[in-house]
Amino acid sequence: MTQTKVILLACGSFNPPTFMHLRMFELARDHLNRLGRYQVIGGIMSPVHDNYGKKELISSTHRVALLRLALQDSDWIFLSDWEVNQSSWVRTRQVLQYHQNKLNMHTSELSGNKRHIDNDVPAWIHHAQKHCGSGNMGVRVKLLCGADLLESFGTPGLWSDQDIESLIGDHGLAVITRSGSDPYRFIYESDILSKYQNNIDIITEWITNEVSSTKIRRSLRRGESVKYLLPVEVIDYIKNNSLYSSIIDKQ
């Protein structure tokens, strides 16, 4: 069976990053590798731009610092700060395309085309180069997300049909189930998703755990413990920089 090499890319606020954001990657890698059709060679976390304007979104300077700390023990998941460094919010399709193009450029260098010179090579590219071997140009960047993000495709005006078609048709999706979601039904009820369902891998999280950044922020605001829900270095950074504390601490 021919294997497609895959890099999983998760987009999100990561405000703050939790163990569930990291767990998504481990779960997806195990699942996809076991299918035999894929070999997952890396993971990328791309925090959303400050202009996304989501409620309670703290500055990307802090979110990037938090992600660096969260990822410091991982030897295969990397931060990409490309998105936060753009002049404005970029659609997820463009984020996937940018990373795919950058990867194509650098893996084609490996197979002899050295015309492109780039002194600013991110860690995720170095990692991919080590794992894709010379002449191998078939690495695919897939979107990794929770089922709530998949279901947001149905929110009127939020995603364009062309973007959904490109995300699934050109890249592919790895979707982690979340309690309260029914991704199989959602795909069945959508014409676009049904058309490309072979490019959507649904991964069941049996060890269900509804840790979310919203709940973490709420606990922090109320001065409640978040130990064992986030990496300890992330908690220390949040405390040292008085993030998410507002109302209660300031009273």
Ligand SMILES: Nc1ncnc2c1ncn2[C@@H]1O[C@H](COP(=O)(O)OP(=O)(O)OP(=O)(O)O)[C@@H](O)[C@H]1O
């Ligand atoms: N507990 C979880 N199970 C499965 N997927 C998750 C979980 N928490 C987050 N995700 C996924 O992580 C990605 C990044 O999401 P995001 O940072 O917006 O997380 P969130 O915790 O849902 O945030 P918030 O609570 O601030 O809305 C999304 O694809 C989301 O579906």
Ligand SMILES: NC(=O)c1ccc[n+]([C@@H]2O[C@H](COP(=O)(O)O)[C@@H](O)[C@H]2O)c1
């Ligand atoms: N049209 C789009 O490309 C589109 C729409 C909504 C959310 N998103 C992305 O989804 C991610 C998660 O967003 P939420 O936290 O709002 O669910 C973010 O990275 C955001 O940029 C993309």
